[in-house]
Amino acid sequence: MKRSRRGGYWVFLLPSALLFTAVVVVPFLMNVGIGFTRWQGIGAPKWIGLDNYTRLLADERFWASFRNNVALIVAMAIIPTIIGLVLAATLFDHVGKKFGPRTAGALRAAYYLPQVLPVAVAGIVWGWIMHPRFGALNELLGLLGMEPRNWLGDPSWALPSVMAIMVWFQIGYPVVIFMAGLQRVDPALYEAAETDGASWWRRFWHITITQIRPEIYVVLLTCTIAALKVFGPIFVLTRGGPGGATLVPSYFSYQNFFEKANVGYGSAIATVLTLLIIMVTVFFLRIQDRES
C-alpha cells in the first residue's frame, strides 16, 4: 500500500527527468564521446582514444588557464562571501535598525544591480573605465597624483583587474542571500548576547556566522561553480589576453571548439571542466551533510 503511494510521485518527476535527459545528459554523453575523437565540427569524427587527454596534460596553456581559474574562484566566491557577510550584517543590524528597512532594502538592491546588468554591457563599460589612455580610472588616479596603468593590457595587471571587476559583479548575490538568512535568526539570541556584554564583532562571529551557515555553503558552492564556468566577462574584457594572462578553461574550450575547429580537443577540455565541477559539488555537499 505504502509502496504504491510512493510510486505515484514518480509520475511527477517524469517531465523534468525527460527534459533533464534531453537537455543535459544526452549532450554531455555526446560531448564525452567527441572528446575521444579528432573532429573539425563537420564530416566524420575520427576515433583517437585518449590522445586529446594526453595532449591536454602536456598543454601549458591548459594548466595556465586553471591557475587563472583559481584566482577567479578567489575573486568570485571567497572575497564576495566575506564582504557579503559583513555587508549583510551591517545592513541588517545597523542600517536596518537606524534608518529603517526601506533604506536597507534600497542599498541591497543597489549592491545587486551588477548581477542584473547584461555581462556584455557591463564588460564594455568596464573596458572604457580601464582604457589605458582615455579611461576614467586613470584620470581619477591622475588627479590623485598616481601613475596611470594599463589595467587590462599589462600582463601583470590584467588578472587582478579582471578579479576586481568580478568582485563587483558578484557582491550583490551573497548580500541578498545572507540578508534573507538573517531574517531566520531568532532575535532573542542577539538580545541575550548583548545583555551578556558581547561586542558586535563577537555577536557577528558567534551568532550570525553559525546561524546562517547553510546559506554560506550555498553561496560558496554556487559561486565556485560560476567561477569555474566563467566565460562572458573574459570574452568581453580580455579574450584571455594579453598573451594568455587571463585565459580560463571555458574560454580555452570555446577557442578550440569554434575558432580552431578542434572540436574533439575542445570537448575534452569541457569534459575535464565538468568532472571538476561535479567533484567540487560533491565535496561541498559532503561537508554540509557532516555539518548538519
Place this chain on the structure above:
Amino acid sequence: MFKVRTGAVVAAVLLALAACGGAEQTPDQPAAAGPRVLKLWHYEGADSAMGKAWAESIKQFEASHPGVTVKLEEKAFEQIRQSAGMILNSDEAPDVMEYNKGNATAGLLSKQGLLTDLSPEVTKRGWDKLLSPSLQTTAKYDERGVMGAGKWFGIPNYAEYVLVYYNKDLFEKEGIEVPTTFDEFTAAMETFAKAGTTPLAVGGAEYQAQQLLYQLALSKAQRPWVDALQLYKGKVDFKGPEFTYAADTFADWVKKGYIGKDSAAIKAEDMGVSFIGGKYPILVSGSWWYGRFATEIKDFEWGSFLWPGNTMSAGSSGNIWVVPENAKNKDLAYDFIDITMRKDIQNLLGNSGGIPVAADPAAITDPKSKELIENFNRLSTSDGLAFYPDWPAPGYYDVLVSGVQNLINGTKTPDQVLDEIAGPYNENLADIGN
C-alpha cells in the same frame, strides 16, 4: 502523457502558423511550380558599400524574376563564422550565402563536400574573365581544402587590402609630407614621437596589430615566401629574414614610441574611434574602415596611401558568395551572383566606398573612392595581394594576437615570439589534408 501534450501544442502552433502564412511555399516544391523563394544570407551592414550594392541586386533580381521573392536573412559575422558548418550540414541551408574566404573556412567546407562546385557556371557566365588572378586565389580550393588551385567554390564580389590612413591636419601641423619611401615613413613617425605624439593607432587585442607585423614582414618578402606561408608551397623559416625583421622592427617601434606601450588590450573598434577622434595621426588598417571614416570624420581632413616601399600588402578578395550543396534553388543562386557582378552594381559598390572587382573605372566619381580603388588596382595588377597573416591555420588568429601582445608588452623577446607563432603553424602543416 507529457509528450502527447507537447505534441498537441506543437501541432496547434504549426497549424496557426500555417494559417498565418498561407502564401508560404514548402521548400521541397519542384522548381517549375508556383512562386519560388531565394533564401539569401549575408552579414554586411545595410549602409556599407556591400549592403547597398546587394540591396540593389535584390531589387534587380526580383524585377527580372517575376514570381520569385528573395528572402534575405541578415546574419552576424560571428554567427556565420562559428556555426556555418553545422547549418550547411542540415537542410536549413540557404540557397546562396556570403562566406569567409580562406583555407580554414571556405576551404574546410569545400573539403567536406558542403559547397557546390561552381566551375561549370564560372566558365558559362564568364566570371573568371572579371576576376584578376590574385582575386581568383580565394575562390578556388583543391581537394585538401587549400586555396589557390582546384575547383571554384566561391565568387568574390568585392576586394579589400591594408593601407595607411593619415590625418592630414596633424601631418601639416608637423610639416610632414606624405611619405613615399619606407625611410620617409619612419622619419615621419620619429617627428611625431619627438613632438610627444604616439604616431600609430594600434589595436593589440584584435587583428590590426598582427597585420602591422605582417606588413613589416612583407617589406622584406617576395611572392614565393607568401606562397610558402599561405599556400604551403614550400618551407617557411620563421627565423628567416622576413619574420625576424618584422618582429625586431615591431619591438623597436614600441621602444621608440611609434607604437603605444599601452596598446596590447585595445580592440579594433576603440582604435578606429581614436583615429576618428583625431587622437592619432596614422592608422594602418584595412579598406573596410574606409566607408566609416568617410561618414564619421568631420573635424579634420584625412587621406590614404599604400604602405611605402612595399610591393605587397595584406589584402585579398572580399568574402565570397557560396552555394551550399544542399541549396534547393541553385539556378536562382547563380542568377543572383551574376547580377552582383554587373557593371552598374559594381559601380555602385565603388561609389559607396567599397572596392569593386569588376567596375568601370570611369564611373567612379568620388575622388576619395577613386584614390582607394586606384591604389588597390596598383596592388592587384602587380600581383601584390598577400592575404592575411592569420589565414594559414585554423585558430591562428589567437596565436598571433597573443604573440603580438607579448611584443607590445615586452614580455617576450622578438625571438621568443617567433617561436611562439611558429609552433602552431607547423602543427597545422602536419595536419593538412587530414
